[in-house]
Amino acid sequence: MSTIEIIMPSKRYRQKATIFMVSAIFILLACIYLNFNPLMFFTEFHFVRDLLGEMFMPNYQMLYENTSTGLSILQTLSMAFLGTLYGGIIAFLLAFLAATNTMPYKAVRVITQVFVSVLRMVPALVVVLIFVIAVGPGSFSGVLTLVVVTIGSFAKLFTETIENVEAGPGEAIFSVGASRLQVIRYSIIPQIMPSFIANLLYAFDVNIRAAIGLGIFGGGGIGFQLQMAKSVLHYKDVMALVTIIVVLVILVEKLSDYLRMKILGDGKLS
Amino acid sequence: MIIGQNTYSFKRYRKFVLPLISLIIVTAGASFVCDATLFKLRTGILKGLAFLRFMAPPDWTAFKDMLEPALQSMLLALLGTVFGTILSVIFAMLAASNISNKWVRNTARVLIALERSVPEIIILLLLIAAFGLGATPGIISLSLGCIGMLGKLLADIIEEIDPVLIESMESLGANKMQIIWFGVIPQIIPNLISYALFRLEINIRLSVIMGAIGAGGIGYELDYSFSMLQYHRAFTAMIVVIVMIFGTERLSYLLRKKFKVEGALQ
Numbered sequence: 001m002s003t004i005e006i007i008m009p010s011k012r013y014r015q016k017a018t019i020f021m022v023s024a025i026f027i028l029l030a031c032i033y034l035n036f037n038p039l040m041f042f043t044e045f046h047f048v049r050d051l052l053g054e055m056f057m058p059n060y061q062m063l064y065e066n067t068s069t070g071l072s073i074l075q076t077l078s079m080a081f082l083g084t085l086y087g088g089i090i091a092f093l094l095a096f097l098a099a100t101n102t103m104p105y106k107a108v109r110v111i112t113q114v115f116v117s118v119l120r121m122v123p124a125l126v127v128v129l130i131f132v133i134a135v136g137p138g139s140f141s142g143v144l145t146l147v148v149v150t151i152g153s154f155a156k157l158f159t160e161t162i163e164n165v166e167a168g169p170g171e172a173i174f175s176v177g178a179s180r181l182q183v184i185r186y187s188i189i190p191q192i193m194p195s196f197i198a199n200l201l202y203a204f205d206v207n208i209r210a211a212i213g214l215g216i217f218g219g220g221g222i223g224f225q226l227q228m229a230k231s232v233l234h235y236k237d238v239m240a241l242v243t244i245i246v247v248l249v250i251l252v253e254k255l256s257d258y259l260r261m262k263i264l265g266d267g268k269l270s
Numbered sequence: 271m272i273i274g275q276n277t278y279s280f281k282r283y284r285k286f287v288l289p290l291i292s293l294i295i296v297t298a299g300a301s302f303v304c305d306a307t308l309f310k311l312r313t314g315i316l317k318g319l320a321f322l323r324f325m326a327p328p329d330w331t332a333f334k335d336m337l338e339p340a341l342q343s344m345l346l347a348l349l350g351t352v353f354g355t356i357l358s359v360i361f362a363m364l365a366a367s368n369i370s371n372k373w374v375r376n377t378a379r380v381l382i383a384l385e386r387s388v389p390e391i392i393i394l395l396l397l398i399a400a401f402g403l404g405a406t407p408g409i410i411s412l413s414l415g416c417i418g419m420l421g422k423l424l425a426d427i428i429e430e431i432d433p434v435l436i437e438s439m440e441s442l443g444a445n446k447m448q449i450i451w452f453g454v455i456p457q458i459i460p461n462l463i464s465y466a467l468f469r470l471e472i473n474i475r476l477s478v479i480m481g482a483i484g485a486g487g488i489g490y491e492l493d494y495s496f497s498m499l500q501y502h503r504a505f506t507a508m509i510v511v512i513v514m515i516f517g518t519e520r521l522s523y524l525l526r527k528k529f530k531v532e533g534a535l536q
Contacts, residue, residue, distance in 0.1 A: 027352055030345045034405040038353060041410055047400040071303070078300035085297060121512045121519075125479045125489060129496050129504075134318030135311075139304040144314070213391040213479060217493075220304075223391075230395055238399075242392060249387040 059236035075139045076221035080207040083146020088200045095158030119152035132218040142219030165191040201256040329502035336510045343487030347473035350412025355466045362424035386418030408485025467522040
């Protein structure tokens with residue numbers, strides 16, 4: 001007489017399986033709710049093929065026929081540059097106000113930290129919509145948006161960098177009678193400068209992508225050109241602009257990598 | 271000798287002169303191109319503050335209309351992250367030198383690098399041109415956007431895993447799928463979770479922008495209220511967006527702490 005022994009899977013395995021099933025069902029429901037069918041990308045792929053057919057060959061003639069294209073490329077680059085520069089400088093100054101080892105008053109620190117976190121929470125879309133109303137559409141509103149976004153994402157990083165400097169040199173010159181500003185100037189700034197410049201180059205890299213996106217919402221630059229070309233269905237122009245954007249982004253990335261390597265010596269983003 | 275004398279000599283600062291001058295020239299040129307003037311900034315800030323005050327009391331009656339779009343945006347970001355993570359794991363496997371062969375690896379690396387240089391918003395614009403408005407192009411572009419970042423990070427992680435494990439599995443006769451499933455995946459799971467959560471934060475922000483372009487959700491409400499000049503309603507949408515982003519950030523932080531994978535990014 002033989003008994004059938006049912007081997008139950010282990011408790012841990014069952015737990016994992018349950019979590020997996022629940023999340024799978026949740027994702028399925030979300031897909032149904034949003035009316036999204038991943039397979040549609042393949043079954044309806046002929047739309048993409050038609051679009052690509054319409055896009056080739058890209059119309060590179062518009063680059064020199066339409067003078068505003070060259071200007072808009074320059075505008076996008078300038079937007080990213082100014083946004084990074086001013087945003088970086090303001091973030092740099094705010095970081096000293098928020099770091100424990102440079103700002104003795106807790107109230108100032110907390111206010112700065114809260115201000116920076118609020119900037120970080122507000123998405124770029126909201127900022128650009130407000131600035132378009134405040135200064136009118138155009139690349140200046142894009143610059144201001146990038147300044148705000150850069151402060152939001154980098155002030156906290158710089159604060160942490162300042163707090164992580166070695167205390168020894170600062171204490172040494174403080175003990176021989178240096179003022180707080182002198183400690184910052186001769187001990188802290190030399191230590192954080194390489195990291196600051198490397199992060200700023202990284203910010204430029206990020207901001208060039210953001211600048212392209214902001215153009216669509218009235219921030220000017222090449223994003224605006226792209227939106228215009230798309231809305232009048234000039235897909236050959238769209239393709240030309242997309243290739244230019246890709247080249248621009250790759251060039252900026254390579255340049256920023258190269259400069260970072262030169263400044264830091266070993267190419268590590270510390 | 272006075273110590274201070276040497277510290278302030280011109281010689282020490284000479285190497286900064288040329289970079290500084292070029293920086294000033296480039297800044298002036300960029301300001302000219304962008305039409306950035308101090309006057310414009312001053313009037314703009316005053317106008318902006320006045321505008322914010324004008325928006326001030328949010329229209330709370332619109333709040334319940336905002337909940338569904340907010341949910342849509344969050345689900346959009348979530349689905350984009352889920353499918354994007356699956357895609358990037360596949361791409362990372364193809365791009366890792368210890369799993370795939372040389373040709374596949376180089377092709378995958380080039381594809382990942384190329385993808386990284388196309389901003390998600392441009393992918394979305396092209397997909398909307400192909401598929402029309404709706405959540406589908408939004409989810410696809412978010413998923414594709416993941417490949418560039420997660421694909422590269424995960425490929426580097428996979429290349430760093432313990433090779434002894436793979437060799438021992440190979441010696442026992444495991445095939446490629448078994449090696450990947452039992453040898454590689456369990457080792458990269460902590461990093462995978464951490465990166466995916468980080469990407470979810472990015473995708474939530476992106477989904478707001480994508481909504482305004484045509485993927486639906488809270489971004490659409492925001493853009494629509496702004497263009498219809500219903501500023502009190504727009505203010506409500508702004509608050510909802512900020513709460514949404516804040517919530518995701520806290521959640522992602524807590525989850526990362528729970529899985530004890532903190533510190534990989536962030």
